[in-house]
Amino acid sequence: MSSPALAILWEIWRKNRLGLIVILAAIPVWALLSRLLTGPLQPSDDAIKTIWPVLVLLADGLAMWISLFALGVMFCYTETDPRRGHARFPSRLFALPVRTTLLVSCPMIYGVIAVVAVAFAWEKLVLGSLPRVEWMPQRFLPLLFPAAAMVLMQATVWSLPAFPGNRLLVLAVLLFGLLWLTIEPNAHAGVGDWSLERAASYQNRTSIVLAGASALAYLAALVAVERDRRGGSFGWAALWRRVCGLLEMLPRRTKPFRSLAAAQLWFEWRRGGFLLPLYVGAFMALILGPVGWIVRIESPPSSTAIDAEPTVTMFYLILALPIVLAFIIGKRLAEIELNPPAFQLLRPVTCGELVVRKLQMAAFSAAVSWVMVLVVTPLWLALWCDTSMLAQGWRTLQTSYSTPGLCALLSLGFLTAVALTWRWLVTSLYLGLWGRPKIFIGSAACSFIGGWLLLIVLAINFDHPKQLKQWQELTRYLAILVALKWLVGVWAFCGAHRRGLLTARVIFAYIAIWLGVTLCVVAFAWLALSRTIIPKPAIILGAMLVFPLASIGLAPLALAAHRSR
Amino acid sequence: MKSTSHSAPETVIDITAVSRRFDTKLALAQVTLAVPRGCVFGLVGENGAGKTTLIKHILGLLKTETGTVRVFGKDPVADPVGVLGRIGYLSELRDLPAWMRMDELLRYSQAFYPKWDAAYAESLRKQFNLEPAARIKNLSRGECAKAGLLVALAHRPELLLLDEPSSGLDPVVRRDILEAIIRTVADEGRTVFFSSHLLDEVERVSDQLAMMVDGRVVLSGPLDEIKAGHHQLTLRFESVQARPPTLTGALSVSGAGHEWTAICNGERAQLTEAAGKLVARIVAERSPSLDEIFVARAGRKIPV
Numbered sequence: 001m002s003s004p005a006l007a008i009l010w011e012i013w014r015k016n017r018l019g020l021i022v023i024l025a026a027i028p029v030w031a032l033l034s035r036l037l038t039g040p041l042q043p044s045d046d047a048i049k050t051i052w053p054v055l056v057l058l059a060d061g062l063a064m065w066i067s068l069f070a071l072g073v074m075f076c077y078t079e080t081d082p083r084r085g086h087a088r089f090p091s092r093l094f095a096l097p098v099r100t101t102l103l104v105s106c107p108m109i110y111g112v113i114a115v116v117a118v119a120f121a122w123e124k125l126v127l128g129s130l131p132r133v134e135w136m137p138q139r140f141l142p143l144l145f146p147a148a149a150m151v152l153m154q155a156t157v158w159s160l161p162a163f164p165g166n167r168l169l170v171l172a173v174l175l176f177g178l179l180w181l182t183i184e185p186n187a188h189a190g191v192g193d194w195s196l197e198r199a200a201s202y203q204n205r206t207s208i209v210l211a212g213a214s215a216l217a218y219l220a221a222l223v224a225v226e227r228d229r230r231g232g233s234f235g236w237a238a239l240w241r242r243v244c245g246l247l248e249m250l251p252r253r254t255k256p257f258r259s260l261a262a263a264q265l266w267f268e269w270r271r272g273g274f275l276l277p278l279y280v281g282a283f284m285a286l287i288l289g290p291v292g293w294i295v296r297i298e299s300p301p302s303s304t305a306i307d308a309e310p311t312v313t314m315f316y317l318i319l320a321l322p323i324v325l326a327f328i329i330g331k332r333l334a335e336i337e338l339n340p341p342a343f344q345l346l347r348p349v350t351c352g353e354l355v356v357r358k359l360q361m362a363a364f365s366a367a368v369s370w371v372m373v374l375v376v377t378p379l380w381l382a383l384w385c386d387t388s389m390l391a392q393g394w395r396t397l398q399t400s401y402s403t404p405g406l407c408a409l410l411s412l413g414f415l416t417a418v419a420l421t422w423r424w425l426v427t428s429l430y431l432g433l434w435g436r437p438k439i440f441i442g443s444a445a446c447s448f449i450g451g452w453l454l455l456i457v458l459a460i461n462f463d464h465p466k467q468l469k470q471w472q473e474l475t476r477y478l479a480i481l482v483a484l485k486w487l488v489g490v491w492a493f494c495g496a497h498r499r500g501l502l503t504a505r506v507i508f509a510y511i512a513i514w515l516g517v518t519l520c521v522v523a524f525a526w527l528a529l530s531r532t533i534i535p536k537p538a539i540i541l542g543a544m545l546v547f548p549l550a551s552i553g554l555a556p557l558a559l560a561a562h563r564s565r
Numbered sequence: 566m567k568s569t570s571h572s573a574p575e576t577v578i579d580i581t582a583v584s585r586r587f588d589t590k591l592a593l594a595q596v597t598l599a600v601p602r603g604c605v606f607g608l609v610g611e612n613g614a615g616k617t618t619l620i621k622h623i624l625g626l627l628k629t630e631t632g633t634v635r636v637f638g639k640d641p642v643a644d645p646v647g648v649l650g651r652i653g654y655l656s657e658l659r660d661l662p663a664w665m666r667m668d669e670l671l672r673y674s675q676a677f678y679p680k681w682d683a684a685y686a687e688s689l690r691k692q693f694n695l696e697p698a699a700r701i702k703n704l705s706r707g708e709c710a711k712a713g714l715l716v717a718l719a720h721r722p723e724l725l726l727l728d729e730p731s732s733g734l735d736p737v738v739r740r741d742i743l744e745a746i747i748r749t750v751a752d753e754g755r756t757v758f759f760s761s762h763l764l765d766e767v768e769r770v771s772d773q774l775a776m777m778v779d780g781r782v783v784l785s786g787p788l789d790e791i792k793a794g795h796h797q798l799t800l801r802f803e804s805v806q807a808r809p810p811t812l813t814g815a816l817s818v819s820g821a822g823h824e825w826t827a828i829c830n831g832e833r834a835q836l837t838e839a840a841g842k843l844v845a846r847i848v849a850e851r852s853p854s855l856d857e858i859f860v861a862r863a864g865r866k867i868p869v
Contacts, residue, residue: 263676
């Protein structure tokens with residue numbers, strides 16, 4: 001290797017060569033597939049033909065974003081600190097006779113070049129070849145966006161190594177913010193009062209903001225890595241010490257735990273249970289604070305409240321928050337279980353007991369999150385919003401349902417939402433407890449992509465009479481899934497009981513909960529969907545899939561297999 | 566002050582013909598061991614010899630591929646609660662939860678062990694000089710070892726299982742505290758099983774010993790018997806020996822010319838007879854150290 005810059009490039013390539021090859025190979029394969037799907041393989045059915053290009057475009061777009069994100073992760077150039085357990089800039093490089101500027105600049109430049117090249121290839125080879133969809137956002141992807149995203153991602157990861165949870169939050173906010181900044185002018189260009197000139201001007205301003213943010217991020221990364229190299233902290237150590245000092249003053253538990261269950265529940269809460277309420281709170285603060293403020297700017301100067309339309313959007317967004325975040329955090333919680341420390345595995349408790357506490361913690365976490373939403377949302381609506389559109393929606397509901405029916409719909413709907421939140425928190429648990437990273441990653445990727453595709457398919461004309469035949473076909477698949485769920489569930493619970501992992505009392509208690517909650521979900525689905533074209537059996541069968549059964553039965557077996565390999 | 570006799574020679578750990586393979590590497594090969602109650606059992610071996618793998622089998626963290634492991638007469642994989650509740654374990658990795666504070670760690674661990682002795686835990690904490698409010702992630706490696714040792718000891722386990730306990734501890738703590746604790750536990754009739762590559766330490770505290778090389782137990786038994794069964798002999802030959810002489814019972818031979826030194830295993834009389842057959846005289850003899858026996862058994866020359 002003739003220079004340190006080349007050595008760093010080689011190292012990144014060597015560590016990620018398989019992933020990089022997959023990303024590069026995916027582009028021509030996807031391009032070919034897109035051409036086939038929009039050409040010879042295009043469906044002949046008129047109803048599907050109209051939405052087909054949109055589906056292909058969405059699938060292409062999703063694949064592109066996943067590949068760009070994967071590229072970002074590869075070029076983040078971090079190593080896990082074995083002592084603290086979180087990823088940070090590789091400290092072994094600090095002993096090399098190389099300037100910090102070079103250490104920071106090389107991975108950043110390589111990352112920017114890679115991500116821009118891949119984005120360009122996607123734009124030219126895949127997205128550019130698709131037919132134009134009139135009402136969809138323009139496909140133009142400014143190359144400055146992926147470049148800025150890469151720099152911001154690297155700078156965030158290197159600058160906040162001690163706060164992995166918050167780092168994720170900052171990353172999520174930055175990336176979604178960037179995405180919004182990029183899509184906004186494209187989505188509106190030529191529509192309504194968004195003239196092409198206005199969109200172009202917006203885009204120019206966005207480009208300046210992105211360039212400025214990237215330059216600042218580079219400087220921040222440089223300062224953070226340099227301080228790390230000199231053994232200093234990350235700039236806000238003094239502030240952090242003060243915060244810690246204040247936290248030390250908070251009352252702490254000084255009594256022994258009443259029981260083993262209480263101790264384990266506390267452990268699970270501190271280990272990951274707090275994440276969902278924390279993130280729900282943070283995102284609510286973001287939506288109600290800065291986003292609400294931005295939305296208010298576009299309102300007329302005389303207005304004292306957030307307009308009716310954005311109020312509805314924000315209201316739905318807040319209601320969806322716990323469920324969407326539970327999906328992501330559930331994966332994170334399961335991922336933590338992939339490598340449990342021997343300290344945890346060597347507690348003299350059964351695998352079943354450990355799993356039950358994890359489930360209880362998830363239930364508590366979901367309940368706390370929903371209490372936060374229920375307390376804050378009415379206050380926010382009452383104090384800062386124009387609720388006329390929401391009131392109109394409420395009146396529509398009142399005309400469709402009797403008062404008892406409406407009460408039942410709302411209470412069952414709330415219970416279903418909490419059940420869904422809990423489901424997403426625990427449904428992947430058994431995969432994590434099994435301790436097989438490849439299966440876990442594969443399953444997570446499948447459920448993420450499958451979930452999006454399912455949502456897209458459901459969102460498009462799900463209530464159209466022409467879809468009836470598809471719904472009837474779907475009913476058969478749902479019946480198979482429900483039967484499979486029960487079969488695996490019975491097998492798993494019997495196995496766990498036979499091996500002494502779960503007591504009969506625990507199993508019966510869970511089955512009783514499952515029956516009760518499933519009944520509520522079925523009732524809610526019936527009330528909400530029975531007037532649509534969806535066949536009644538499909539509603540019932542679909543609702544029966546919401547609350548987990550098989551995955552819960554499999555969890556203690558998976559942990560037992562992992563505990564003694 | 567070693568305890569040499571125990572009234573109840575009941576077996577606490579019984580390992581019979583255990584083998585384990587990781588991909589192509591044979592980590593354990595037909596390992597058979599028995600650890601009697603009340604003894605201090607030292608497990609020695611090079612890095613990668615299979616010590617930690619064997620300890621993981623005892624804890625039930627690994628299933629046997631062949632053979633059986635019984636701890637207190639139970640299978641640790643089938644009955645982890647019955648076995649783990651009676652074991653105090655200090656991991657080589659010191660993998661305590663980094664986010665916990667010292668006092669939280671003690672309260673949390675207390676919930677799992679009905680026999681937890683809070684007063685003993687507090688006295689150990691003071692002895693180890695560990696701050697109750699200190700977070701585990703801010704402790705040094707040695708302090709982490711002390712915290713792990715504290716948690717392992719405070720419920721007064723019947724079997725104390727220590728994986729490289731000296732790693733990270735300074736010599737003062739190692740000699741004055743760790744060894745004292747190990748002896749105290751054994752004197753109370755409880756059992757200590759520990760792995761180490763510090764042979765002088767093993768020699769000081771162990772009653773019994775097993776030596777592992779490449780996944781095999783090459784030597785096992787009471788320490789005194791092992792030492793008595795090994796001899797270091799210096800042989801003088803009439804003529805110059807171009808190659809190391811082949812002495813029956815010799816584990817390793819080093820030297821040059823007329824004089825060669827051999828570490829041998831066997832009866833003294835048989836060794837004298839074997840030397841006579843080679844037309845050599847025994848000019849010096851001494852009892853080898855455990856270190857020398859280990860190096861000879863591991864098939865290496867003693868570095869000069």
